[in-house]
Amino acid sequence: MLNKIVIFGVGLIGGSFASALRKAGAVGEIVGVGRSTASLQRAKELGLIDRIATSVEDAMRNADLVLLAAPVAQTHAILSRIQPCLESQTVITDAGSIKGEVIAAAERALGAQIAQFVPGHPIAGRETTGPEAAIPDLYVGKKVVLTPLPQNSQEQLARVTQAWQLCGANVHMLSAQEHDTVFAAVSHLPHLLAFALVDECARRDNADTLFNYAASGFRDFTRIAGSSPEMWRDIALTNKAAILGELDTYLQQITALRAMLAASDGPALEAMFANAQNARHAWLQNIEKAEAQPEQDRDA
Amino acid sequence: MLNKIVIFGVGLIGGSFASALRKAGAVGEIVGVGRSTASLQRAKELGLIDRIATSVEDAMRNADLVLLAAPVAQTHAILSRIQPCLESQTVITDAGSIKGEVIAAAERALGAQIAQFVPGHPIAGRETTGPEAAIPDLYVGKKVVLTPLPQNSQEQLARVTQAWQLCGANVHMLSAQEHDTVFAAVSHLPHLLAFALVDECARRDNADTLFNYAASGFRDFTRIAGSSPEMWRDIALTNKAAILGELDTYLQQITALRAMLAASDGPALEAMFANAQNARHAWLQNIEKAEAQPEQDRDA
Structure with a gap:
């Protein structure tokens, strides 16, 4: 009490x-x-x-x-x-x-x-x-x-x-360091990527046409771009080192993806997409399992 | 009939x-x-x-x-x-x-x-x-x-x-060209970005920890990474030129965002985030308006 x-x-x-x-x-x-x-x-x-x-x-x-x-x-x-x-x-x-x-x-x-x-x-x-x-x-x-x-x-x-x-x-x-590293990857990076995508689309001459045909995939991908600009400015600045590291890793990954596509390497693209699909599917299954047994999930 | x-x-x-x-x-x-x-x-x-x-x-x-x-x-x-x-x-x-x-x-x-x-x-x-x-x-x-x-x-x-x-x-x-250009930006690019993020996270040594703390923002951002790898391989390869252009534009945007963060340029970061938030908010309002008046939305 x-x-x-x-x-x-x-x-x-x-x-x-x-x-x-x-x-x-x-x-x-x-x-x-x-x-x-x-x-x-x-x-x-x-x-x-x-x-x-x-x-x-x-x-x-x-x-x-x-x-x-x-x-x-x-x-x-x-x-x-x-x-x-x-x-x-x-x-x-x-x-x-x-x-x-x-x-x-x-x-x-x-x-x-x-x-x-x-x-x-x-x-x-x-x-x-x-x-x-x-x-x-x-x-x-x-x-x-x-x-x-x-x-x-x-x-x-x-x-x-x-x-x-x-x-x-x-x-x-x-640990505080582990916390900030993990959330830079699974939260801070996706927020910045979503903000960046919507900002870039909105600046184009044909922005109205783009948004006119954007559908549910775009809507979910960019949901977090509806978050508070002030809050995310502060998060970006206060976790700067870890987020810069995440941005560099992601830039490398997108550069590698671009190279696969430029080379028309269908098997490499499909392998990347399949690895992502499988990992996400396994993750969702684990979430469902944890939600079905909440008591066993308590660490402390 | x-x-x-x-x-x-x-x-x-x-x-x-x-x-x-x-x-x-x-x-x-x-x-x-x-x-x-x-x-x-x-x-x-x-x-x-x-x-x-x-x-x-x-x-x-x-x-x-x-x-x-x-x-x-x-x-x-x-x-x-x-x-x-x-x-x-x-x-x-x-x-x-x-x-x-x-x-x-x-x-x-x-x-x-x-x-x-x-x-x-x-x-x-x-x-x-x-x-x-x-x-x-x-x-x-x-x-x-x-x-x-x-x-x-x-x-x-x-x-x-x-x-x-x-x-x-x-x-x-x-026109077919306009269609393929628009969808490269608002559909094909986000799919590839989501696949790339999940694939990259899943390859790390601490992937289990990352997924353990990934929450609803990550879940929505990556929903489209649950899509069919074969289908998206085919889409990527058949709309290659437009998607390569989108990847280059996005790489430039992320590189610019990285530079803002490296310089601790809070006002520039907040301006980008706010532009994205405003554009997304206006887009959702237009969708709601269109859904409230479906007949007026019919072009043909």
Whole structure:
């Protein structure tokens, strides 16, 4: 039981976390903090939070658990405001898509109290944003990756793990570097590729004709190009080294594919396409298997 | 009213065409031809076709309309078998994703009778294939692109147009070259990019870890990498020149994106992402508007 949790950023991610813990009957008071008064008011009306903090000091008083669910670029500013009133029993976690830069920002802001920060990343989302989009089931069956610091105590790590498990999530542990490398490949690169494709098509003289005949394949391929430009600018810049590596690998792969096609090498093209089809099929089967047995998928 | 139509290839595309015309009460007899006896039997059991042709000659006798819905690479072989028994009242159309190479194959096979061939491409599909996947509503509200030949008569063009309109489709006209250029950009390129990404991930030592953390963004981006390797090998090879041009344009775009990121040029990255987000948003709004007013969208 958490007597008091504090959510910085009461949108989809923070609001759903609050809503899930409330539904699980696992929390006393939920306090919201944020830049937008309108969002905070709406979160209170929707019952996501019990009250809006009058100040960071007020929010942090007697807090058991703090979730940072604001854009990653605000991490240092928020933690700098938290630090002067951070009590020893409080554990802070976050929901940022990048872990290396978040940890660096946390170290600068928290100094010796860095042990109280357990970095995390829930692998869940929806097309919509804001408190209206928050739902208690957002994390059910989803993965949450924690990238614990050497300074974290077992008790602190367990508190954050249990909170996410109460939301229905399967908690996994990775190093921050492994996290950022893996997500550069399977999330950040595809986002940049989708943005780049739509941007390029939109700049052409015949863009209207192109979009007129674009169908469901194009629609799914580019769904992630509908994501927030500001958020993805920040992710690109904060995970720059890993993403540059992924872009180079992909440029090599496309150059190799181009050479196969230029040589009319049908067997090589078919082998590449078949390898991709098989790998994707096996992946989807594993997902279905994991979803059928959610308890066995829990690492922690 | 079409007294007799013939479907070469009674899978998703051919079977749905037959099923839609039947539902519209627009056809007398539907005859199926194909390489797979099992598929033909199943199509007959499902009521997609009235009977299986005993020979191509039998199929073509007194036919009003023929749809080629077999893989594009079989176009020349099928039309070569049709040509000796092609009667003057019969119109042939096809459903191939490529038009330039299909027309070249048709000219070689049909010679002076090329006037009876009206090339077409329905922009519709589903994840599943085969006669079991055929549904009468597959083409409702979807686009069908016809790329008429100078030799086609108005009557022949009208017969094919009306057949697709009876299926509920909106018929558009493009030149074959324009068709192949447009679809290289909005369909063929994204398919190759998706195949390339999954193939590259699957070859890595840490492929299991990568796929373990791949989420819904990766899933949608790579959905089209689940497509048929043989079909996409054929499409790539038959639309090679246009696709090579698209690959070069995209390689330039990714190289430019890489340079922005290497220079930590946040404003340039955000401008590219925002242009893509805006273009995609406007495109989806146009689709929704068109779907709300299907009749006004019909070009023909």
